[in-house]
Amino acid sequence: MFERFTKDARAVVVGAVEHAEGVDAGAVDAGHLLLALLDREAGRASFALAALGLAERGDAVREALGEARRRAGLSQADAEALAGLGIDVSEIVARVEEVHGAGAMSGDRKSGGRSGRRPFGRDAKEILEKALRIAVARRDRHIGDEHILLALTVRPGVPGEVLADHGVTYESVVRVLYGGGEAKAG
Numbered sequence: 259m260f261e262r263f264t265k266d267a268r269a270v271v272v273g274a275v276e277h278a279e280g281v282d283a284g285a286v287d288a289g290h291l292l293l294a295l296l297d298r299e300a301g302r303a304s305f306a307l308a309a310l311g312l313a314e315r316g317d318a319v320r321e322a323l324g325e326a327r328r329r330a331g332l333s334q335a336d337a338e339a340l341a342g343l344g345i346d347v348s349e350i351v352a353r354v355e356e357v358h359g360a361g362a363m364s365g366d367r368k369s370g371g372r373s374g375r376r377p378f379g380r381d382a383k384e385i386l387e388k389a390l391r392i393a394v395a396r397r398d399r400h401i402g403d404e405h406i407l408l409a410l411t412v413r414p415g416v417p418g419e420v421l422a423d424h425g426v427t428y429e430s431v432v433r434v435l436y437g438g439g440e441a442k443a444g
Contacts, residue, residue: 262390265302270294271386278376283377289323292410292417295403302404302435305376309434310426319420326416334419385409404435406432 263271273294278286296316298304307313329337379388390407391403410417411428421427 261390262399262401264400264402266303266403267389267406269301270303270403270406272376274382283376284426286382287379288381288385288410288413288415288417289327290381291385291406292323292421293320295407295410299401302402304403304405306404306407306431306434307426310423310424310430312337312421312426315424321423322379322420322423323416332416334423345386369397381415383414385413388413404431406430413434 260271271294274286274290277290277293279284283290284416294309295303296312296319304313312319326332326334336375383433385406386409389401389405392408393405396405399407405424408428408431411426411431414419
């Protein structure tokens with residue numbers, strides 16, 4: 259599959275690995291893919307994000323991803339659902355961090371530095387597979403960074419939720435990149 263990736267899509271994958279290594283995460287996840295997309299200043303995904311106003315709000319997106327990581331990857335919707343059951347996720351995070359230190363629930367190791375390649379987590383693999391399916395459905399010959407962005411918008415989870423909260427949806431990205439509406443990718 260990676261032989262079909264464009265130079266920009268490969269740069270996103272490499273950037274995601276670098277983000278995972280930077281926090282000593284056990285695996286590359288979908289959030290790392292989104293962070294790598296935000297870092298890029300070239301490519302179709304960067305164009306779409308800038309056109310949708312996300313270039314100016316990139317710090318807010320990074321902060322939202324960081325907060326979700328502190329909540330052990332729970333989305334805001336998950337936290338709200340638990341609050342409906344009387345479970346205060348913020349209180350749990352605060353108590354855990356009080357005992358074990360800031361970011362204790364993030365899953366990032368921050369210890370002695372792991373060497374070697376970072377495996378891709380299930381969610382990151384699903385994003386890359388979805389990017390392939392989107393490219394095939396569009397009859398594109400290659401998988402570009404725009405396909406990764408589109409895949410992030412349709413997969414449930416923190417990155418898709420954060421993007422939607424900032425006005426970046428599958429439909430808005432398609433409108434910017436391809437100039438029209440189209441059915442949501444399934």
